[in-house]
């Protein structure tokens with residue numbers, strides 16, 4: 001009896017928590033934003049997203065990615081994975097502060113307004129199919145347990161704020177351990193063959209791929225390759241935070 005009731009009780013508890021959040025809104029803006037500013041494009045490497053000092057990024061990348069190849073055109077971030085963004089993301093993912101997803105998405109939309117995305121923004125008037133916003137998907141079991149996919153909330157807010165098309169065309173086909181639960185060196189294997197894409201031709205479309213955090217980049221790489229195989233003209237990765245490749249934040253969440 002107990003086992004049979006556990007999922008129902010868990011679901012009811014989650015539903016009740018969301019109802020309380022609706023009735024007593026925690027605010028859609030996290031605490032600690034008054035003195036916070038998103039990074040400018042000069043603060044990080046546009047290829048790997050790592051923090052970079054003035055003059056330390058060349059057209060071939062930064063010290064962390066000079067010899068690496070990425071399937072995306074560039075990456076945009078709000079900041080590195082540290083205070084205060086790490087608290088915001090933990091609250092969003094694990095403490096039902098799903099409203100933060102909207103606020104983070106609005107901030108990311110503003111960050112995406114800077115070049116070079118503003119160039120691809122012209123694709124609708126240059127014969128292209130326009131920009132679409134696609135979230136990194138979550139397996140249905142985890143989504144059922146959490147109640148939402150945080151990347152989905154962020155992507156919807158980005159699309160709404162910028163007037164782009166929201167298109168959740170990727171699917172998660174395998175329920176795998178969280179990336180942060182395994183060693184960074186095994187994360188590519190963990191997500192390989194875990195995603196699929198709808199039968200769709202993205203010819204002429206530029207895609208903004210949204211996730212909350214980039215650590216090793218394994219998930220973003222897998223998803224970007226699927227979008228490229230569907231003929232996307234370009235893929236631009238956009239995340240709330242990037243973990244420091246020297247180690248900070250790699251196993252934080």
Ligand SMILES: [Zn+2]
Pocket residue numbers: 045046047048049050061062063064065066
């Ligand atoms: Zn780099």
